[in-house]
Amino acid sequence: MNRAIRNLILTGGIGHPFADAAPALERILAGAGVVSTVTDDVEGGLEALEEGGFDLLTVYALRWRMLGSEKYAPHRERWAFSLSQAGRERLSRFVTGGGGLLGLHTALICFDDWPEWKDLLGGAWVWGRSAHPPRGPVTLAFTTGNHPLTAGLPSFTVTDEAYGDFDLAGDVEPLATVASEGGSAWPALWARDAGRGRVVADTLGHDRASLEHPVHRQILTRAALWACRRPL
Template sequence: MANALVVRGGWEGHRPVEATDLFLPFLTDNGFDVRISDSTAIYGDAAVMTETDLILQCVTMSSIEREELAGLRDAVAAGTGFTGWHGGIADSFRASSDYLQLVGGQFATHPGKEPGCRVQDETDNFLTHTVEITALGHDHPITAGLTDFTLTTEQYWVLHDDLVDVLATTTHPVQPWHPWHRPITSPAIWTRQWGRGRIVVTTPGHNLDVLQDPSVRTVIERGLLWASRTASAS
């Protein structure tokens, strides 16, 4: 049986408990023995990390101790899969450059609606946008068979490096109230090879409704299986 570790916490606005609970039955149905931790301290437990085949992380912002991050990086380099969605993986531990290097992409912003249309709640940042599958994505096990899909939610603007393999993108248009002068395309779904480990990042996932969108849920579930050490070893 494969071992999965679910690490959740950080900013409560992303509902880390309820969000990860959505995927626990999928993990158990696919043969994972699931362990749940509400603290990143578990990353510093070498014995646990050595036997972990897959980490699902949902920890937005927050901070991480040096020993914990070293344990996470070492585990991934040794073959443990690492995955998550939205701020739970792409906006974690902002002060840690070593974490940002591991993941390969960092949330920068989510542009909002026209200022005159804002009502001062989270929906001010909900824009209708398209997630476009790349040529690589059409052939990748995580996104194969999926077509471009539209969401109305936060549209992540991501800073990233060239070591990411981009399976889907989203493009931020230029609006009169924006200071940028040409459309910006950001990775929306990507993978990354780190040592012997596989990393999968899915940027949609602000709330439970988005996580239950059929395309988003398919990507996350396939990513869980693809990232696992048991898959990469087969």
């Protein structure tokens, strides 16, 4: 019998109910045998990651430098963030060395001064270009049913944010797209190799209600298992 998957969830940031949603994610993944440690201390979490014992790293956070708009000024002291060189190396070594990476929603926006993050995750937000309509009904439509993450699942509609106009790595083949009502469809789910590791990115997940949608729950648990090379 396979031992439990050990997962590190990096979380925290502004504009999203992470304090409510991250524990919900922990519970959802627990249903697939994933035991998670949740922290908003990104650097400390990555130090623990390097010490060993983890199979999966989940980035469900909004941690970037917060440059530009002064609307971020009240939040910079607490949440503005630039990943250290040591943190970058720890994260990269974990994934390319064979660990799993699950990047949810705002993971695309994280680590904005680290170009290699796009190469690991497969996509990255571009300030001044990337955007999303106001949170509302969005539809996730699968582009293939042949991948283990999507096989047998129906398209679904949920209240969330449809991220668009971001950069994608050249080898990304989307498994699903997302669009708001009347909006353009953008890649919303992909799975790929990164060195000896596996990566899944899912651009949905603004809040607990999105994570707990029955189909989205299945995507999340399958993503964790697939990224760790466990039977689905």
